[in-house]
Amino acid sequence: MSAPASAALAAGVLARYGDELYHCASCNYCVDQVWPERGIARVCATFEHHAPSPAYSGRGYIEIARALAEGMELDLDTVAVRVNTCTDCGNCEVTCPIGLHPAAINRGLRTALYEAGAAPAAIATAVETITTRGNVRAAPAVIAERATGTGPRMRLYVGCHADEDGTALLGWLAAGGVEVSLVRDARACCGAALAELGAGRSATAWRDDARAAVDAGTVVLGYECLRHLQDGDAAGPQGLLGWLVAALDGGELTLALRRGVVPSPLHLLESCQLKPRPGRAAPAEEACARNLLERLGVPLANTGFPNRFRLCCGAGGGMPAVQPEAAARMAAARADAAGAVAAVTLDPRCARHFADAGRAVGSFAAWLVEHCELTATTGERA
Ligand code: SF4
Ligand code: SF4
Known part of the structure; x- marks a missing residue:
């Protein structure tokens, strides 16, 4: 995809969160924060259980959006997999000390990629299952009226x-x-x-x-x-x-x-x-x-229930469709806790x-x- 097209891809995100793309302090709180007194024992299930790289975190998703908005030519297949390797749990937003919205920015990117026909194959398949079967499971449930x-x-x-x-x-x-x-x-x-x-x-x-x-x-x-x-x-x-x-x-x-x-x-x-x-x-x-x-x-x-910072079990976002093994690791860690x-x-x-x-x-x-x-x-x- 050309640079202008990449910029267009992020246009919807820019319209809503444009300022935020340049306000990230790169503090990494949304990446790997630990703060026992607040019940924070790490933040991002994707960073913890898929890839220990800030590219797979709230901060990374803001950086991707900024790069696209500036017209940088990124490999969109890689970007598409990356933005869909997120549980959409929102932990990055509740931990960000300056109130940025990396999860919402990533959701915007995900939608822009899908609407541009650039979603990963697993996402396209999952969407097709829902739209052709009427629900997320291929086998309809039987429920009394x-x-x-x-x-x-x-x-x-x-x-x-x-x-x-x-x-x-x-x-x-x-x-x-x-x-x-x-x-x-x-x-x-x-x-x-x-x-x-x-x-x-x-x-x-x-x-x-x-x-x-x-x-x-x-x-x-x-x-x-x-x-x-x-x-x-x-x-x-x-x-x-x-x-x-x-x-x-x-x-x-x-x-x-x-x-x-x-x-x-x-x-x-x-x-x-x-x-x-x-x-x-x-x-x-x-x-x-x-x-x-x-x-x-x-x-x-x-007794600390509800802890707003608990790591996701992996059920959310595109995680089960795009990264099923990481999603299963998230579930195991959450259950073992x-x-x-x-x-x-x-x-x-x-x-x-x-x-x-x-x-x-x-x-x-x-x-x-x-x-x-x-x-x-x-x-x-x-
Ligand atoms: S929404 Fe959750 S999984 Fe996605 S980047 Fe934020 S903390 Fe990580
Ligand atoms: S999004 Fe917020 S928490 Fe994450 S690195 Fe930027 S300023 Fe820090």
């Missing part, structure tokens, strides 16, 4: 990353007296997965289609889906745990450990999707998870990634279904 009950109502959007949780939750909620109606085709992608892969135009179109069916209060299971559908709209859909805590607070439901379940310590793994991002407040799902464990008398093993304590992750997509990597880290929703009993307190619906 509806669960009936006489207690509170829930409108549920499952999405393509959480169909196993969705199936389990439907039975659990129905047994507890909740009436659940599914929104849209429960297997349908909302476009979040397309956005992460850089297919920006399709991601926006699919999101708009999904948002037409999702109203304020709809429960969305996957957190990348929730963020994609909220897109800065505070009155948009909500997470499962927020819905559950509100129903418990409102006296519509009770929640208790099943008979015989011993309240053993549980290690909760954070979801990168629940970090605050530029222009986006994080849903309060982590606080709700803590609240639920307190109600149940289950000790939280990782829990030690011998039982661990669950808040995000159903991460749970699936752990399973793919052979690690026994299920989802928090699945843990609730297995260990807890839900009961509607009255047959009178509000």
Whole structure:
């Protein structure tokens, strides 16, 4: 690609983050910072588990964007692989001491490359799978249409990353007296997965289609889906745990450990999707998870939860498609950090990634279904 074309490639990134490309202090905080008092034990999963080179870090991605913006002729095949070797976890942004947005800049580059037809083959294949099958998994899930009950109502959007949780939750909620109606085709992608892969135009179109069916209060299971559908709209859909805590607070439901379940310590793994991002407040799902464990008398093993700086498990961004071995190493390291304590992750997509990597880290929703009993307190619906 010619120098002018390279500059055009970065035009969208320049328009939004142009100033930032020249403000990086090269401090390397986003590369390999360690600060025990703040819970920072390294920062970038890509740098740690793929290649120990600053080129694979927030700082490196800013430098790539600047080089492209200045018209430097880079090998775009190399650039395309590099910008897609990122989990989009956002750690570089929460650690940057001057508030730069390397993850967002890299997302912009990824989208520009995809739209220019310069994405790696693995990304193009993943996008094609989603767009031709309607969801991120080639094998569609089978989910019952509806669960009936006489207690509170829930409108549920499952999405393509959480169909196993969705199936389990439907039975659990129905047994507890909740009436659940599914929104849209429960297997349908909302476009979040397309956005992460850089297919920006399709991601926006699919999101708009999904948002037409999702109203304020709809429960969305996957957190990348929730963020994609909220897109800065505070009155948009909500997470499962927020819905559950509100129903418990409102006296519509009770929640208790099943008979015989011993309240053993549980290690909760954070979801990168629940970090605050530029222009986006994080849903309060982590606080709700803590609240639920307190109600149940289950000790939280990782008392520093939520640690905003935890390294990603490798489920995000283009990592599983472009660098599956590095993505598996990330999952192993994240699971091992829990030690011998039982661990669950808040995000159903991460749970699936752990399973793919052979690690026994299920989802928090699945843990609730297995260990807890839900009961509607009255047959009178509000
Ligand atoms: S988003 Fe995460 S994986 Fe990507 S560069 Fe930043 S810290 Fe590294
Ligand atoms: S992006 Fe921020 S944290 Fe990273 S090297 Fe530049 S100034 Fe430092």
